[in-house]
């Protein structure tokens with residue numbers, strides 16, 4: 527188990543996520559022809575759907591993995607367990623876009639890149655430790671930032687920034 531310390535919160539709304547995913551689609555279209563998309567579950571599924579629509583790709587597969595345990599009250603990962611692959615993909619990934627929402631420590635990226643060494647690994651967000659493992663990403667955030675995706679959030683009371691350090695621990 528690896529312990530993580532996140533000091534900053536980075537909430538991402540649907541519009542911002544959509545804009546970033548479309549920016550990624552532009553970048554990938556510029557890089558050539560693709561045979562399909564492989565989404566890393568679960569975070570890669572939404573970006574995969576947006577890429578598929580923008581890039582006119584119908585061939586979509588998944589690598590199904592379990593890694594982080596989100597165990598604290600605020601949905602921030604307290605620990606990262608061993609990576610378990612529930613479902614892989616045949617072949618070496620040639621001509622395929624391998625997509626995830628983000629790369630953090632790079633542990634997931636390292637594992638899936640070994641499984642599909644010829645795939646083009648893309649993410650919307652990247653933290654410095656994982657950045658060298660990504661072929662194409664859109665937005666970099668610092669290592670001590672916890673990204674909150676729209677599918678993990680709902681509209682609720684917003685705690686003033688000055689009080690948040692107590693919450694993040």
Ligand SMILES: O=P(O)(O)OC[C@H]1O[C@H](OP(=O)(O)OP(=O)(O)O)[C@H](O)[C@@H]1O
Nearest residue numbers: 567568569593594629630631632633634
């Ligand atoms: O670079 P790493 O430190 O390996 O972290 C990145 C991984 O963590 C998140 O997935 P998570 O395990 O939270 O599961 P989910 O996609 O099912 O929500 C994210 O979607 C990446 O897959």
Ligand SMILES: Nc1nc2[nH]cnc2c(=O)[nH]1
Nearest residue numbers: 594630671672673674675
């Ligand atoms: N939602 C979310 N999941 C993660 N898994 C690893 N890092 C992160 C992060 O910053 N945000």
Ligand SMILES: [Mg+2]
Nearest residue numbers: 567568569570
């Ligand atoms: Mg994930």
